Amino acid sequence: MNAPMLSQPIGLHVANLGDPIERARIGAFVHDHREGTPFHLPAWSIAVEKGCGQKAHYLVAEKGNGEIVGVMPLTHCKSPLFGSVMASAGFGVGGGILADSHQAVTVLAEASWALAEKLGCGSMEVRGGPLPGPEWDIEKERYQGFVRPLAADDEAEMLAIPRKQRAEVRKSLGFDLEVATGCHLADADEHYAVYAEMVRNLGTPVFPRTLFSEVLREFGKSADILIVRHRGVAVSSVLSLYWNGTVYPYWGGGTAAARPLRANDRMYFELMRHARERGCTRFDFGRSKTGTGPAAYKKTWGFEPEPLTYYERIAGGGKARDASPLNPKYRLQIAVWKRLPLWLANRAGPFISKGLG
DSSP states (O other): OOOOOOOOOOEEEEOOTTOHHHHHHHHHHHHHSTTOOGGGSHHHHHHHHHHHOOEEEEEEEEOTTSOEEEEEEEEEEEETTTEEEEEETTTOSOOOOEESSHHHHHHHHHHHHHHHHHTTOSEEEEESSSOOOTTSEEEOSSEEEEEEEOOSSHHHHHHHSOHHHHHHHHHHHTSOEEEEEEOSHHHHHHHHHHHHHHHHHHTOOOOOHHHHHHHHHHHGGGEEEEEEEETTEEEEEEEEEEETTEEEEEEEEEOTTHHHHTHHHHHHHHHHHHHHHTTOOEEEEEEEETTSHHHHHHHHTTOOEEEOOEEEEEOTTOOOOOOOTTSGGGHHHHHHHHTSOHHHHHHHHHHHHTTTO
8 A cells, every 4th residue: 555645845935026927927826716816916915015005925835846836915014003913915805815725824824923923013814715723813793795696787787686776776877977987097086086085074094095096007907997977077986806707896985976866876886787898797895894884785785795704813912903993992083084174184094094904
C-alpha cells in the first residue's frame, strides 16, 4: 500500500500590485474562484489605497511551482478617531480569505494576524470567507446581504417586485425624469454632489472624492454611474460595479428632491434594465444593518435577506472597534452633522471617513 502523499508546502508573499503581470495572475484566480468578489480584485485594493491613503497589503499564497492557491486583500486603516484596524477588504462589504484549501486558509490567516500585530492594529476585521481560525469571533447578526436574479425583461422585472413597491416604481415612470449612464469626469462630479448631500442628510461624513474616481479608473469598463435628472439637475445617482454576471450598485442615493419624484425607485429599476443589457443575470443590492430602514427598503423590492458572516480578532488588551452610526455614543455627533452647511460637511467629511475602512 502506497504511503499517502504529503501536502505540498505553501509559500506566501505580499503582492506587488504595481506589477501588471502579478495583477493579472491574481485577477485570473479571483475570477475563476466561485467565491470571488470585486473586493478581492487588486483593482479594489489599489483604488482604496490611492483614494483614501490607507496602505494595501495584498497577501498571496502559492505552491512551489508558482500556482496561486489563496489570496487575502488587506487594508491598514489608521484613524485618530477610530484607531488602527486591519480590514479585509477595506471599504468593502465582502472580501476575506479566498483559498482552495484549509491549509491555504491557515497560512493566510496566520500571516494576516502577524502583520496586523506588527503594524500595531488593535483589531482585525474579516468580511466574509471561511473562518480564519478558532481565535476569531464570529458575527452573523449585524449585517444582511440582498441578492436575487434579474428577470428576463422590464415586464417580468416589474412583476417580480412586490405590489406596494411596484406601484412606487410605476409612479416614478410618470415623472419627467432623464436617465443616463457614463463614467466621465462630469458624471463623477454629479454623482459625488448627490451622494455627499445624501450622507450629510443622514448625519455621516462623506468619503473622499478620490475614492470614487479611483474606483472608476481601476475598474474601467466594469464600473459606471447611472444618473437620474429632473429638469437637468441630478437628483439620484449610483456608482455600480459589474463582475461575473452580477451588478453591484455600491454607492448610491438621492437628494431631498428625489423623494417626491420617486427618483431612487426609478434609478434602481433603470439599473436593472441597464445591467441586463450589459449581460448581467444577478442584482446584488449590497449589505444593510439588520433592522434598519435600508434593509426594509430592499425587502420591498423582493429581496430576501441573508445574514453576512464576518470575523473579528482583538489584540491583547484591546477592544473591538465600533464606528457604526447606530452606536448610541455617536447620537449627538450625527445630529450636529446633519445641520452642517453642505460645503463644510464636504470639506471635513473625508478626513474622518477615510479612517473608517
